[in-house]
Structure formats: structure tokens, C-alpha cells
Amino acid sequence: MRLVFAGTSEPAVPSLCTLLESGRHDVVAVVTRPDAPAGRGRKLLRSPVGAVADEHGIEVLTPQRAGDPDFLARLTELAPDACPVVAYGALLPQRALDIPPHGWVNLHFSLLPAWRGAAPVQAAIRAGDEITGASTFRIVEELDAGPVFGVLTEPIAPTDTAGDLLGRLAVSGAALLRSTMDGIADDALRAVPQEPGGASYAPKVTVADARVAFTDPAAAVDRHIRSMTPEPGAWAEFRGERLKLGPVVPVDGPGLAPGELLVERKQVLAGTATTPVRLGDVQAQGKKRMPATDWARGTRIEQQEHLT
Incomplete structure (x- = not known):
């Protein structure tokens, strides 16, 4: 054809x-x-x-x-x-x-x-x-x-x-x-009408849609970030500036408020509505993407600081 x-x-x-x-x-x-x-x-x-x-x-x-x-x-x-x-x-x-x-x-x-x-x-x-x-x-x-x-x-x-x-x-x-x-x-294929019910819709994703809500459960935060990777890129605010977030891992950990950060020697945790998530790569404005542990060391995160 x-x-x-x-x-x-x-x-x-x-x-x-x-x-x-x-x-x-x-x-x-x-x-x-x-x-x-x-x-x-x-x-x-x-x-x-x-x-x-x-x-x-x-x-x-x-x-x-x-x-x-x-x-x-x-x-x-x-x-x-x-x-x-x-x-x-x-x-x-x-x-x-x-x-x-x-x-x-x-x-x-x-x-x-x-x-x-x-x-x-x-x-x-x-x-x-x-x-x-x-x-x-x-x-x-x-x-x-x-x-x-x-x-x-x-x-x-x-x-x-x-x-x-x-x-x-x-x-x-x-x-x-x-x-x-x-x-x-080959005239060997016929299109079949879609089922009349059961339609769901997925509109275009905007940068605003990509903002992470740490008030959601850990599983939802994980899925949301993965769904926005690589485009348009999941993000949250830290100290009033946008911080891009790569995929995270839900983990068992201490009770943290939604978005509350806990910096440990080998990981950085963020609280959700349920259990924490371990941050992967992050990217601050004007900076290169880097592991969250490197970002946390350079940023000198204080106790009870939050991602919002």
C-alpha cells in the first residue's frame, strides 16, 4: 500500500x-x-x-x-x-x-x-x-x-x-x-468496535501535574514519580526552590511527617502518609543530577526540614 x-x-x-x-x-x-x-x-x-x-x-x-x-x-x-x-x-x-x-x-x-x-x-x-x-x-x-x-x-x-x-x-x-x-x-483484517463502557482517560501531563504529594501513601508516591520519569520530571519544593526527584524506593523506617527529611549515612528518607521512601537521584535548580546522599551532604539539611 x-x-x-x-x-x-x-x-x-x-x-x-x-x-x-x-x-x-x-x-x-x-x-x-x-x-x-x-x-x-x-x-x-x-x-x-x-x-x-x-x-x-x-x-x-x-x-x-x-x-x-x-x-x-x-x-x-x-x-x-x-x-x-x-x-x-x-x-x-x-x-x-x-x-x-x-x-x-x-x-x-x-x-x-x-x-x-x-x-x-x-x-x-x-x-x-x-x-x-x-x-x-x-x-x-x-x-x-x-x-x-x-x-x-x-x-x-x-x-x-x-x-x-x-x-x-x-x-x-x-x-x-x-x-x-x-x-x-490483504483485506484480511476487520476493525472491531470498542466496548461501549469502561473507557478511562489520560490527559496530557503538565509540569504542574508532576509535583509530588508526600501526603499520599508511599506506594502512590513511588508510582507517581516513576510515571513522571523522564518527562516532565517529578519534583517537590525544598527551601522555596524546585528539586527534581528520580525514582524512589518505599522502605520500612521511622515515623516521619509527610515530606519530612531524615539524612542517614547511606540514605536519605522522606516521609509520606504511610512509610518513608528512600530518595534516589535528585537535581536542584542550576545543578547536575546527583545521588540524594551527595545532595544532602552539600545542602546540610537541618532537622525536620521538609519537601513540599
């Missing part, structure tokens, strides 16, 4: 590469978000998906909006049979959805209808789910509500960060997307 692939961030790269290597499909163009400023110099950088397309000499389309008339006209000229989508990051209007005869086929990193929305991996970890997965479905106007072509499952390990889990799903999901496109090309 003739394909126009839509994707932007790193998790979409395995899927694009898998389709390029398939030998069955012709990726005639890539749709990605416009180049964005990055780094201290704020230099415009191509998205990870756009960079891969450039390496393969594939046309790259970067509309500000997927409803832009020039973009829709070019997409019509390209005449794709289907448009696979992974982590594109923009809404698709019905005018765009109507162009390919087999539609836009999204690889979504959850077991739909669970965790529809922009941050399904973070939501699954934060909720304490033991199993998640990925789904391929045909995009409709309602958010992540289209009929499903295929699914795969993936266990969530007790120490998984969002980055760990998303990395595995990006690879296994790429194989699922390829098999979905093969099945559509």
Missing part, C-alpha cells in the same frame, strides 16, 4: 523504520510537527520522525494544523491508501480523515478503551495497573474511540518508569502496526 506516515516524537521512530523495512509498503511521505526550538541556542530542530525521513529521502510535510488547505491538497495529490499514525501530537479533522480510503490507523499505547488520551503510559503506572499494552485502531472524530484492529499486552514491572515502559511498547507496537497494515492490505 501507499502510506503517508504521521508521527513526531521518538516512540514513533521504530514504527516508521519497521514500515520502511517491510518491503510490502511504500512510505511516500511523512507528516510531523513543525521544527521546534531546542537547547540553549533555541536552534530549530527537526522532529525525530522528520530526521529519519530526511535520512531516507522521504518528503516531509510539517503543517501547522492538519486542516490547512495546502496540506490537505498535497495529501490528496499523494493519494495514500492509508495513513499510519504514532505519537503525532495534533488533532486530525474529518477532511483529513476522509482522504485515504483505508483511513488513518493509530498505534496507541494502551488497551483501549482504557486510557484514551495523550498520556496512557503515565496513567497506567500512576494507577498501579499490572498489565497494559498497545492497540491499533481507525481514527474517528471522537478521541481514541475508533474500532480496533489489533492489540498486544505488556506487563508493568514494579520498577518501570514511563520511559522504560514506553520504550518497550514502541518496539513491540511497531510490529503490531506493521501486521495491521499487512492485514489491511
